[in-house]
Amino acid sequence: xxxxxxxxxxxxxxxxxxxxxxxxxxxxxxxxxxxxxxxxxxxxxxxxxxxxxxxxxxxxxxxxxxxxxxxxxxxxxxxxxxxxxxxxxxxxx
Amino acid sequence: xxxxxxxxxxxxxxxxxxxxxxxxxxxxxxxxxxxxxxxxxxxxxxxxxxxxxxxxxxxxxxxxxxxxxxxxxxxxxxxxxxxxxxxxxxxxxxxxxxxxxxxxxxxxxxxxxxxxxxxxxxxxxxxxxxxxxxxxxxxxxxxxxxxxxxxxxxxxxxxxxxxxxxxxxxxxxxxxxxxxxxxxxxxxxxxxxxxxxxxxxxxxxxxxxxxxxxxxxxxxxxxxxxxxxxxxxxxxxxxxxxxxxxxxxxxxxxxxxxxxxxxxxxxxxxxxxxxxxxxxxxxxxxxxxxxxxxxxxxxxxxxxxxxxxxxxxxxxxxxxxxxxxxxxxxxxxxxxxxxxxxxxxxxxxxxxxxxxxxxxxxxxxxxxxxxxxxxxxxxxxxxxxxxxxxxxxxxxxxxxxxxxxxxxxxxxxxxxxxxxxxxxxxxxxxxxxxxxxxxxxxxxxxxxxxxxxxxxxxxxxxxxxxxxxxxxxxxxxxxxxxxxxxxxx
Numbered sequence: 357x358x359x360x361x362x363x364x365x366x367x368x369x370x371x372x373x374x375x376x377x378x379x380x381x382x383x384x385x386x387x388x389x390x391x392x393x394x395x396x397x398x399x400x401x402x403x404x405x406x407x408x409x410x411x412x413x414x415x416x417x418x419x420x421x422x423x424x425x426x427x428x429x430x431x432x433x434x435x436x437x438x439x440x441x442x443x444x445x446x447x448x449x
Numbered sequence: 450x451x452x453x454x455x456x457x458x459x460x461x462x463x464x465x466x467x468x469x470x471x472x473x474x475x476x477x478x479x480x481x482x483x484x485x486x487x488x489x490x491x492x493x494x495x496x497x498x499x500x501x502x503x504x505x506x507x508x509x510x511x512x513x514x515x516x517x518x519x520x521x522x523x524x525x526x527x528x529x530x531x532x533x534x535x536x537x538x539x540x541x542x543x544x545x546x547x548x549x550x551x552x553x554x555x556x557x558x559x560x561x562x563x564x565x566x567x568x569x570x571x572x573x574x575x576x577x578x579x580x581x582x583x584x585x586x587x588x589x590x591x592x593x594x595x596x597x598x599x600x601x602x603x604x605x606x607x608x609x610x611x612x613x614x615x616x617x618x619x620x621x622x623x624x625x626x627x628x629x630x631x632x633x634x635x636x637x638x639x640x641x642x643x644x645x646x647x648x649x650x651x652x653x654x655x656x657x658x659x660x661x662x663x664x665x666x667x668x669x670x671x672x673x674x675x676x677x678x679x680x681x682x683x684x685x686x687x688x689x690x691x692x693x694x695x696x697x698x699x700x701x702x703x704x705x706x707x708x709x710x711x712x713x714x715x716x717x718x719x720x721x722x723x724x725x726x727x728x729x730x731x732x733x734x735x736x737x738x739x740x741x742x743x744x745x746x747x748x749x750x751x752x753x754x755x756x757x758x759x760x761x762x763x764x765x766x767x768x769x770x771x772x773x774x775x776x777x778x779x780x781x782x783x784x785x786x787x788x789x790x791x792x793x794x795x796x797x798x799x800x801x802x803x804x805x806x807x808x809x810x811x812x813x814x815x816x817x818x819x820x821x822x823x824x825x826x827x828x829x830x831x832x833x834x835x836x837x838x839x840x841x842x843x844x845x846x847x848x849x850x851x852x853x854x855x856x857x858x859x860x861x862x863x864x865x866x867x868x869x870x871x872x873x874x875x876x877x878x879x880x881x882x883x884x885x886x887x888x889x890x891x892x893x894x895x896x897x898x899x900x901x902x903x904x905x906x907x908x909x910x911x912x913x914x915x916x917x918x919x920x921x922x923x924x925x926x927x928x929x930x931x932x933x934x935x936x937x938x
Contacts, residue, residue: 358816370770370815371777372808373796382812385870389813392871393759396829399836406831407838409661410647410887415690429554433781442780447791 358386456481460932461620461674465522471514475525478620479507479569482527486571486618489938495593495603495613497532498540498573506569513567523681524567529619531610532573533580534560534665535654543656544576544606546589547802548782557654558689559623559665559682566681571619575609578804579773580630580658582606583876586867587806595638596936597902601860604634604876610668611638615936621669621678625655627662628761629855629880632892635668636855636905639894639931641922642668643675644880646912647887648693650679651686659768660691662761662884670932672893672922676700679915695913703916708924709743711849711917718754719853719879731896731904732854738928739852739921749844749851753836757882758874760837763817763830764885770814776802809870838886841909849917851909854879855892859902883909891918894931901937 358366363379363386374382424430427440436443456478459467467473483503490496510525519525530536533543535553542548556564564570577587585592585608593609595601596616603612607624611634614622624631626644635642643666650665657663667678680701685694715736720729740746778784778798785801788794803811817826844851857878866873883890888909895906906925910918926932 362816363812366812366816366819369819370811371774371795371799372803372811373800374808378805378808382809385809386813386816389762389871389874390816393763393826393830396756396759396763396833399753399756399833401829401832401836404832404835406828407834407885408831409691410838411691411693415687415692415694417687425554432554433551435778435782435784444779445788445791445794 358383358390457485457617458935459620460671461526461669462671462677464526464620465677468514468525469519469522475507475510475514475569476504478525479504479527479571482571482619489616489618492599492938493594493596493612493616493618494591495574495609495616495618496572497542497575497590497609500539500570500572503527503569503571510567510569519567521566521681522677523563526568526620527571528563528568529572529574529610529613529622530560530570531576531607531622531624533576533625533656534623535656536560536570536573539573541573541656543580544578544588544590545802545804545807546783547776547798551782555654558651558686560654562682568681574613574622577606577608578807579656579769580606580625580627581769581806581810583629583633583873584861584866585609586863587804589804592863595860596938597639598860598900601862601902602637604637604856604860606630607668608634611635611640611642614638614640614668614670616938621667621674623665623678623682624668625663625665626884627658628765628884629877631666631668632880632890632905632907633856633877635892637860637903639903639934640668640670641672641675641894642666642892643679643915643918644883644890645679645683645915646889648691649889649913649915650682651689651692653686653688657772659765660772661768662765664884671926672891672919673701673704673926676704676919698916700916700919703919704923706920707742708739708921711921712745712747712847713739714747714749714844714848714851716749716751716754716844716851716853718751723857724854725858727898728854728856728858728904732852732906735895735906735925736852739924742924742928747848749848751840751844751882753833753840754882756833757837757885758878760830760833761881761885762813762874763826764834766810766814767818767827768814770811770818773807773811806870834885837882841886841888845911850914850921853907855905855907859898859904879907888912889915889918891922893922893925895925895929
């Protein structure tokens with residue numbers, strides 16, 4: 357059961373501002389989805405290794421310098437730019 | 450030159466043939482595709498962005514053909530892209546308000562390979578927001594419609610791609626498939642769609658949803674067309690560390706091989722309660738046809754199949770919550786105006802930019818990864834994922850491919866499953882296991898219901914087993930010729 361306090365705790369972790377209406381709705385929806393996934397508990401898995409990925413193997417390569425996007429192209433989509441930097445609201449008062 | 454409407458009726462392979470023989474020019478084909486698109490988009494809504502400059506690329510293709518310098522069979526063929534592919538100079542939204550205004554500074558690998566082989570990109574196609582959905586109703590834009598019945602959904606999340614191919618606005622399209630997002634809309638729209646083996650196609654330059662599951666694949670009217678598209682985009686890419694450094698097979702050769710001598714596994718678990726009777730009879734009829742063509746059919750068991758949806762919605766949402774942390778209004782896309790602090794800017798940008806399903810999945814994914822719940826949910830789901838993979842390994846020790854329905858039902862009506870997220874998730878019950886196990890899956894049209902809705906059969910293959918899937922799909926295409934039927938638009 358995910359109550360509204362729990363919804364607020366998760367939303368803070370996820371950097372999401374939720375309205376009262378969203379908090380209420382998500383409390384019900386997440387509870388229902390979690391109830392559905394509870395069925396996994398009936399499977400004994402203590403001696404089963406987890407699958408984290410199905411890729412063939414880790415692809416290691418040399419860490420070498422290569423051409424990348426020019427700064428002005430990389431910055432073209434930024435909502436706010438000062439000089440060659442992305443500008444954001446202040447972090448500390 | 451045939452009339453424009455007839456050009457659009459050609460399959461991708463037939464158009465490629467005519468381009469090669471210079472019976473049709475790329476400019477003619479591209480103008481026909483753009484004209485068709487403009488004419489029927491007010492009904493279908495498959496495109497988020499139409500590239501009116503596509504004829505320039507077509508003209509360049511014709512110039513290459515005139516000099517005998519065609520780059521590939523695809524040179525000059527009009528293709529559409531799900532709006533999840535990053536495209537230089539063309540807007541890319543991933544179906545989300547949070548990426549409104551984003552015009553990428555580069556092409557992803559699959560797109561770059563299509564362009565290098567001469568394909569003409571006519572535009573970007575509608576999708577569920579961040580590829581999360583099975584109906585294309587999870588969108589801030591106008592949802593695309595199913596060309597076979599405009600009151601029904603095209604499926605999702607690559608629903609715009611499936612609708613555009615079915616409505617003959619493009620000769621083929623690229624989609625992505627994390628839990629069925631290529632195969633389910635292909636089935637619902639009566640086209641062919643392939644989710645390749647995990648690692649077969651690079652995801653560099655594809656907006657990430659769940660990185661251990663996401664795969665890029667082709668969608669087109671025939672299996673042969675999908676084989677041509679996969680040939681163009683498959684292969685190793687150092688820019689995607691999960692891309693496999695393995696040789697790419699000759700897929701066109703596989704298309705002509707036929708079903709003879711192949712052993713098909715039919716899992717009891719894929720024919721149980723909840724399966725629409727007309728879907729079941731269509732799939733069983735397809736199996737009978739393949740058996741008549743020389744395939745052997747055998748019962749197999751996938752005992753953990755019923756746990757796939759639960760495991761998937763933990764793994765996929767966990768990975769999504771991490772991947773979508775990057776949308777914070779800082780470097781690209783939308784930023785909520787007027788925030789007084791950085792933290793407030795994050796919270797408001799994400800609150801305003803993401804739709805309800807994306808928020809729901811971010812919340813679920815954040816919860817299952819959070820302290821105290823990780824072992825009970827995320828680790829548990831990864832262990833179940835191993836059990837699901839073992840089921841397939843066991844079955845594939847006896848058969849060449851597994852056959853079943855792609856979707857439990859034909860296309861449903863708008864709004865039918867929207868109120869209950871869990872009901873929508875269960876639309877992917879037969880497609881999700883492929884992604885968890887990293888296997889290739891092909892959906893091919895096999896029947897129409899009494900109401901005129903398409904039914905798809907799914908072939909699941911061994912890792913790198915795309916050639917077997919293409920042999921089976923093409924055998925069925927030749928036998929049934931369903932791709933020659935036109936939606937009533």
